[in-house]
Amino acid sequence: xxxxxxxxxxxxxxxxxxITARTLTMLMKTVKAGMTTAExxxxxxxxxxxxxxxxxxxxxxxxxxxxxxxxxEEVVHGIPGSRVLKDGDLLSIDIGTTLNGxxxxxxxxxxxxxxSEAAERLMRVTQECLMLxxxxxxxxxxLGDIGHAVQAHAEGNGYGVVRQLxxxxxxxxxxxxxxxxxxxxPGHGTLLRPGxxxxxxxxxxxxxYNVETLDDGxxxxxEDGKLAxxxxxxxxxxxxGPRILTLRDYAEHPDVHRYRPKEEQAA
Numbered sequence: 363x364x365x366x367x368x369x370x371x372x373x374x375x376x377x378x379x380x381i382t383a384r385t386l387t388m389l390m391k392t393v394k395a396g397m398t399t400a401e402x403x404x405x406x407x408x409x410x411x412x413x414x415x416x417x418x419x420x421x422x423x424x425x426x427x428x429x430x431x432x433x434x435e436e437v438v439h440g441i442p443g444s445r446v447l448k449d450g451d452l453l454s455i456d457i458g459t460t461l462n463g464x465x466x467x468x469x470x471x472x473x474x475x476x477x478s479e480a481a482e483r484l485m486r487v488t489q490e491c492l493m494l495x496x497x498x499x500x501x502x503x504x505l506g507d508i509g510h511a512v513q514a515h516a517e518g519n520g521y522g523v524v525r526q527l528x529x530x531x532x533x534x535x536x537x538x539x540x541x542x543x544x545x546x547x548p549g550h551g552t553l554l555r556p557g558x559x560x561x562x563x564x565x566x567x568x569x570x571y572n573v574e575t576l577d578d579g580x581x582x583x584x585e586d587g588k589l590a591x592x593x594x595x596x597x598x599x600x601x602x603g604p605r606i607l608t609l610r611d612y613a614e615h616p617d618v619h620r621y622r623p624k625e626e627q628a629a
Contacts (some may be wrong), residue, residue, distance in 0.1 A: 366557035389541035403442035418458030420625035449475030489622035499604035509546030522571030563594035
């Protein structure tokens, strides 16, 4: 069942989202080559708890960590551990915070040191896919408008759009109805109404959109071993348009502007 949030609930989610956003901003500034993904996870947990939040992912279906740390061909759900980040890697960080019973969820792919032009382009296009999708979160539009915006931009740039994994509704639980595919037909699907809150998360690949899950039961990788990127925000549909509840405050760390798409800078 789809739940519509009140203005009060959206504000509670915004406060949760601020913790998520501040933590991601800190990680974007801090993470570098030579760190392990377990160290990144520890920093994320310390940050969330220091602001009064609870890491949503810990204990979720048995998951034991604050973040998902997915490197290069890993699309999502990479488990933090002893892996050492190297110059040229792409690291996708997915993170959630629970505060006062409400959840926020966000993700970003960051370059470790100097990455290839191809990797930079993949990140840029994936960010653009997210912002184009958010622009479709207008009352009266349909769920298919969101997926179509992602699919058209990604495929128009020669990339794959993962089909097996989707965005989702969010609120008192991390995963609520409806599911939000990153592909679709405009004008089709669930009607978008004020108070609907969604986690939109394009997962875009350099090659095939087919993925597989590793033996650890969590880590999803591209079937062809090519790079993937993942960006996500929690957004509310309002009568004034979409409201990003996990918008990062780049004034705190101006040097991370390189990761921010122009559309988001104007938000």
